Amino acid sequence: MFEKLGHVLVRRRKAVLALFIIAVIATGAIGSLVFSRLQDGGYSDPKSDSAQVTQYLSETFNVQDPAVVLLVDAGTTLSDPDVVMRATNLENAINTDPEVTRTLSYWSSGGSPLFVSKDQKASYIFIYSKDKDPTVATDLAKRILDAYQGKKFGFTIYVGGYATFSYSISDQISKDLALAESISIPLTFILLIFVFGGLIASAMPLVVGVSAILGAFFALYLISLATGVSIFALNLVTGMGLGLGIDYSLLMVNRFREELHHGRSVEESVAITVKTAGRTVFFSGITVMITLASLMFFPLMFLKSFGYAGVTVVAMAVLGAIIPLPAILAL
The missing domain is CATH 3.30.70.330 (RRM (RNA recognition motif) domain)
Structure with missing residues (x-):
């Protein structure tokens, strides 16, 4: 299955790349809306005795915290x-x-x-x-x-007060994410240049990592339309998105280079890369996703959000490594 996918990606590489670019732009535009929908709180079980008492006091006696x-x-x-x-x-x-x-x-x-x-x-x-x-x-x-x-x-x-605390956390997280990405992405790119010795090859892992982050933002936005999502999910998305995107891409690119070094054609190299490294990336991602999905069974919105974020960003990193990346390698 993976080898056949590799051959298809080589033959349809331009179409795959075009769809990938459109998808990144669309998910980035829609995913940016998630920042206004994320919530603070969610640290307690809404079905706990204390939460039910609080709700009863609010509904019956109009008791409300400032x-x-x-x-x-x-x-x-x-x-x-x-x-x-x-x-x-x-x-x-x-x-x-x-x-x-x-x-x-x-x-x-x-x-x-x-x-x-x-x-x-x-x-x-x-x-x-x-x-x-x-x-x-x-x-x-x-x-x-x-x-x-x-x-x-x-x-x-x-x-x-509570609302001020929530606003300060959300505002600081947004600033920290912007600062972290403005530092980590250029530094990572410089390190990758030393590893690969070329600008194009060095940019590929970053492309996968950034696209995984944007795709996860899009998925979290859709999830936020149905249920609450914690602001802290963004930290997990950016960290795992860059980390797994780069890690999976390095595995794919290195295997592709090895196959080229053995004298195989570009199409054969891509097919073997997807068959071997792509298969490894796929099952590695599935394992991580299953592990993180366990967080969704907790009653706390705070922990559930880490499950949503982890599963979506890993899925996006896997998809980015085994679909658009081989198409880019085949160009």
């Missing part, structure tokens, strides 16, 4: 008339946000001591969102951070 929490340092007594006026203006401004349902603080609660610091100079402001789950109100958290963090309304304001 999405964003402000620590407002007045620098003086909270009951000072000027402080009360400025704090009222601050809460009124926050309540103009369409996603905010209400705020609660020392001032709006009638002077409750539960919100007050020990030195009586700072108060919490709890900000509640329309979404019952505070971890997903990241858009609100970003707006609050941009508008109120720092010196505002004569106060020193610090922004925290």
